[in-house]
Amino acid sequence: MIYIQQVALINHQQPEDVDVKAICKKVAPKFVRRTDRFIQLGILGVAQIQDKQAISENTALYLTSGQGNISVFKRLCDYRFIEKSPPKPVDFINSLSNTAGFYIAQFLGLNSKNNNLYNHGFVVEMALTLASSDLKLKKEQQILLGGVDQLFEPAEIAKQYLGLKPDVELGEGSNWMLLNREKENALASLEIITQSMNLQQVKAFMRSVEGDYQVAFALRCSELDINELMAKAEQTRFTYEQRVGFYETVALYALNNFIQTEKGLLLFIDYFEGQFRLIKLNVF
Amino acid sequence: MIGSQDEALKLRLKKMIIEECEKDEFAADDISDDVLLFSPESGLDLDSVDALQLSMSLQAQFNVRLTDPKEFRRVVTTINGLADYLQAE
Amino acid sequence: MITILGGDIICALGDKQQRLAHLLNGTYQTIEKKMNVFAEQRSYPYYQLVSEQPLPVLFDPIPVIIPVIKKLIDKLALDKNSLSRCGLFLGCSANDLSISHPLWLNTSDSSAGKFNDQRVGNGLYASQLIEHFSLNDLSLTYNTACTSSANAMIDAATMLEAGVIDYALVVGLEMFASFSFEGFSSMQLLSPDQVSPFDQNRQGMVLGESLAALFMSRDDLRKSDWIFKGGVNRSETASVTGAKLDGSGIREVIKETLDCCDLQAKDITAVKTHGTASPMGDIAEINGMKQIFKKQPNFFSLKPYIGHTLGSCGVSELLLLTECVGQGFIPGTPNFNNIDPELQWAPIKNKISCKAGNFLLNYFGFGGNNVSLIIEKVPS
Structure with missing residues (x-):
């Protein structure tokens, strides 16, 4: 950690x-x-x-x-x-x-x-x-x-x-x-999930996370994937997208923005060329 | 006309130094004709990277090739000295 | 312990047999490369890589390095499972060709330079190698000028030690780049004739190309008689173009490296210096070493053999050293003739016998990026 x-x-x-x-x-x-x-x-x-x-x-x-x-x-x-x-x-x-x-x-x-x-x-x-x-x-x-x-x-x-x-x-x-x-x-605190995942693995991971948490998505995530991941999920979505233009390290903005404005757990779901990667952030 | 007598040449050199060394806070008038440019007295606070920038500009603008620091120091002394080197007569 | 399993290199010295002959005899080969500086044409020696098939001036290094890595994988018998636990660490001082070349073309010819494939950009070389060999996705590309692939090795060792991965492929790539060639000329750092590290009359560096690959692991998985004992990166910020002349920054990085490896200066068998033959750089390195070593250690520079291979020199020079010691010798430093009174120390002029020991490797770069590593050859 x-x-x-x-x-x-x-x-x-x-x-x-x-x-x-x-x-x-x-x-x-x-x-x-x-x-x-x-x-x-x-x-x-x-x-x-x-x-x-x-x-x-x-x-x-x-x-x-x-x-x-x-x-x-x-x-x-x-x-x-x-x-x-x-x-x-x-x-x-x-x-x-x-x-x-x-x-x-x-x-x-x-x-x-x-x-x-x-x-x-x-x-x-x-x-x-x-x-x-x-x-x-x-x-x-x-x-x-x-x-x-x-x-x-x-x-x-x-x-x-x-x-x-x-x-x-x-x-x-x-x-x-x-x-x-x-x-x-x-x-x-921040935890990096080291293995990359496909959509189904992300779904399974989301189910395995205990307690309430919010979810944020990379700008490269498609609406289709976001909708599928959020369809049956009970989590709320943390949106930062309206505050940014695209740049490649924008994930750091999303995480830091969450730290500045929210409390509790965030699962950040990053995406590039068919692969997902996850970061867990817990704001005290 | 020998370079040190040529005000236009000297003004050009001063502007070149200010631009190439990004010394925006200086005006051409702030640079004395007879103070060693690479000395504390000049107030310009120039270093070896400035010397390289100036070497390239001198080659681009005056077709002068200064291949090493020793040669640079021999040529780029004061504004008057540099002007005389560039324009001997 | 972190083990070095083996590697291979394509550089100006030719195949392994030719490389060893050059390193034994203190010989090398360069070509002349020309450039235009305004109205003037300049010519400098250059260490062009010798490959089985002739390559154009601007080439994609990935198809060239793939067969080299493939042979290593076969030789080390790394199976699919091992490769899936192998991270990739790549050092290169330039941008990936996939992004720089179209930008270049776009400037030179506004009708050209379209990006045909969306997969472009820094880090693409690594991702192509990952895809080709089905490696683990864990990968970092380093761009810290002349210390790029040395830093890649340090972090590969860290990731292995942390158990994030079980194997690491470390790659150093440096191909001819006109901006580097011309940029170093603008900096007045290139020698017009030859590279003579530590010599009184040294005139600067000679650039070179090199593609090198190296596998690392842990001794609980793979034993090896080469151990990566440790390495340290420390920046110093007195000058953007290099280390402080008094050698204090270099002393610090060497001292910290010795400390992290639990070694003392007397335990070092020989030093592979950075030794670029830059008038100032060599002074800083010797001044730094003098504050660590009570008496002059055996030291040498590999730059006269393959040139300064910038981002690739970390892996390339480590590999050449392991090849030499594997054959029972440390190479001499060609072109050294006169002791510089300011340095007083002299590198090994001719090869000396050496079969084992601890070796300190120095790498220093622009941006004040200083790296030292220690590797050990255990007696066979």
Whole structure:
């Protein structure tokens, strides 16, 4: 069992209306130079946690993302093919996705494990599984785990690579959890169900969960599947969908949003390409 | 005209430094002509990554190739020094 | 205990027999690659991978690595059940080709670059391998520059120790990427002729390609004479481009690695350095080691053999080391001629005999990402 001590939520439903650099200039004025929107989103996220609780320098940092700092890659392509220029040093540095982790660590004064993780479809669950193992084995005392996704423009291209329908609205976010093994003062406990499931297995799992709980679904879950899973279920549905545009680590927003607004048990049902994965969250 | 006498060239160099090093808080007038750019006295607080950014801009804009830090330090001294290197006469 | 069951690699050294011959004799082969920097054309050496069939400059690595992994599975007799309990940990410093290539094409030619298949993006390489070999779904892809696949090994060991999985396949992939090649040139980090780690006249790194795969497990399931004793990742944030010159960050990661393995500096038989031949990077590494080792240990760099294989160097260099020690030697460091007065220490110039011991492996990357690992070869 792992415990969530603090959460941070940055969720832009209309990213194009948000001047992230201007906000970052206020929150972390020294971190505007050489950083870009992806990195600044990360800093703004962890700054929220730092405002609530001092973060010790040995806190591990696990940064997850759907595609990382893909906008800087696009910028490098523009230089190369349109301006016929080699990569500028700062852009090249920022194109290495763990550069975001570097600046976040620098902002927080960390001197710790620093990871930059991806997975095709279930990056949040996979990173949480690793975090859970590290905490269980006492390899880490505390882990700051977050997901950062920046709106990629043009959005039509992003929808193509994300496999989304043209009418899906895209968002962006930077959502974080401070995790450790201590129940004291924790906001919630979190349990990752490590095996992936099909629809029938999810149904069986839902039946096996004791007591009242709420259910939330990933944005990729089809209405058909949601209706089937909820048809005979007694649970209520926790909805967050109206508050977000799609981004790949939006699961962290859903979990953190539940922690901020609800109490009790949540079963988060994630979905990608025919597979379901479950996260159990218990808010104290 | 030797570079250090060419105000237009020097203004261009100052603007290039401000842009490439993202020193938005500086105006061209804030940069002295005769202070070592990579020194505390300049107030610019430039480092090795700034040097790399400037190396690339100097090659793009003036076709000057500065291949290593030593050569960079020899050429990029003050605004006057750099201007004279770029425009010897 | 975490065991290293075996692995294989496709790199610039050729097949295993050729690899061992090069590593024994201190030889290697590079090609020249050119790039345009504005009006100027530059040329740098490059360690291109030698494969059975010639590959285009830009290639999908998955069909190339699949037969390598298949042979390993057969050799290790991993059955379906074992594979279903095998997680996949993959390190690569670039984006998956499936997402970067269409974006690239889209910029260069607005009519091109459609994503034909919805399955694109970072993590896709891993998911293709999982599907092909029916591995466990547990998988992480690492993008921490030059420490990517070293970090993958550390976390694979953690997941094995926690019992989340029983086997781990760790893969390091690094293929030619023009942005890396040109980006490192912009950073003035590439050597114009050769890579000479720790030499007084070193001029920087030479990049290389490598595809490597390695299986790990636990000794309660699979014994091996190679043990993964432990590893540590510690970031330092003084400079985005690398470790502090005084070596304090490197000292810390090595010290923590020794501590987590219950070992002392005197227990280390030899050190596989990161040794990129970057003028500053080599100083930081030696300064760090000097604060750990009272006297100079046997150390070497594998970069002159396969180049700096970035995200793949974690697995690739570990594998080359195990192959050498398996044959009873530690390789020398080609191109080393003159001791740098600032370093004073010199790597092993020619191979030395070695059949067992504890080996420290260093990996340091952009973003201040420092990793050290220790592996042990138990006497056969």
